[in-house]
Amino acid sequence: MHSHVRLQAIFVYLDDLLRALRSLKDRQLTIHAVHSPVPNHEIAALMADRASPVRYITLAGGILGIVTGFSLSVYTAMQWRFLVSGKPPVPRVPYVIESFEFCILFAVLFNVIGLLLLTRLPRFGLPASYDPRVTEDRYSVLVSCTPAQREEISRLLRENGAEEVNVVS
């Protein structure tokens, strides 16, 4: 038996949703997901309690790119001996460009891979809590609480303007 229940509330208005999110956060409840038909900064700001670790993965990719770009350039110059008049056999100045390009390339690739891994994508089925109305004109919030809190949280959501509140498995 689950020790928590998951409640899904549907909202028509953004202001109601934001007020409900603030109330839920004040009670320190776990908000699993908020669905919105359009991207919204205020929802994102409310949900951003902790920054995504994908930035560290991106940074690691960028640093690895710099090392790879520079090493590859040095290795190529050593192997093929591109001797140019007046320049050292392994010139460092132009390698900044290769390092920079690899930095961007690896950072982008690592970012995309990190994003896919952390969000567990691709998903080949919709979660049980997904309501197709959120792609039209509704907002939804998925929150978990203890069975004892169920009534109180349902009332709280309705008081903040929820159109309906459902228990999802």
Next chain:
Amino acid sequence: MSYPERERNAIIAVSRWPGRPGLLPLFVGLALAGAATFVSGVMGDNPLRAWQTYLINLVFWTGLAAGGVLFSAIQSITHAFWGRPLKRLAEAPGTFLLIAPLLFLVLYAGRSHIFPWINHPVAGKEGWLNAPFLFLRDGFSLLLLGAAALSLIWLSVRRECGQAVAQLPPAADTEGREEGVVVVFAQIYAILYALVLSLIAFDLVMSLSPRWYSTLFGAYYFIGSFYMGLAGLMLLACLAVRKEGMGRYIKALQFQNLGKLMLGFALLTGDFFFTQFLVIWYGNLPEETGFVILRSQFAPWRSLAWTVLAVCFILPFVALLSRRNKVRPWAMFILGSVILVGMWLEKFLLVVPSLWQGQGLPLGLSEVLISLGFFGVMALCITIFLGKFPLLPFADPLLRIEAEEQSTDGGLAR
């Protein structure tokens, strides 16, 4: 609909700059001390030292002032909402451009010390590099830039002149007409900014090594000037939020966006340096490499060159990556100050090695005092301007629309 009641009261509360009465005499004192040091330096044994410091400060503070006004112009051109509360602060250093042509004319007295091509004319360049023509074109250009900046500032402040917050007409009535005129002037200013600052860079900095040339040098200077303008604006924003109630308008969003712009222009300034450096390195032409080799390979300039790279590029790049740093006013105040000191040293590195023949770095008390004198003049311009005009451009239609839309949410949130 105009400002809601709550907004009106908040605006009236923050409409004046939080300056202390003792500051004006302090700034006047600094300006006079700088002027006295400069005059005694010019009359002393080594007038070159005073003149080169004067030139460094002229290009530094003129660039900073022009860069600040450019921020305001960009806000208007792009119809941006977020930076409206910062607009007046960005315009404040622009008043320095009113006296920049006069300060430039002072250089005429020291022209033979500063411009090596006066005593040793460069064959084939006499048509461009001659003192009367240089002072005429640069003086006229600075006047033109100053006039454009002051017109833009005037268009901005005149909306608040004689207007009470409560009696403003609805923003929608005035937005199109007034803002359209401001946008046209902002575009004119932005074009003049690029042209005039390029000319100043070529004439007042590049011509000090008259055989050296880099076609990108003008752009390098005006991009760097905008970077300085942003750093200066950050300092003013950090000071402004100390006033009670101003934090309602200059919020984390403004700090974060300004920090992002600073990061972008730290990268762009670094990029423009590297773009010139790479081409010079590859071409390996003696007339091009001499300028770079002197500054990057020989004492005492070499250590200074690395310091400038670290302070103007590496440190801001690392510090500004963090979102948390960008929204901490005290951290941004320190970083903005460090960037401005670094950019001053960068001007020093561009100017002095071309002129100075003595041993060691000519960087001592007289340089600090003359620079503090210029700082005093800039601080006076800012303090007088912000004391005379409201700190918040409350009649700006875009700020008002924002306030009207966000009035239920307790402030400007976009």
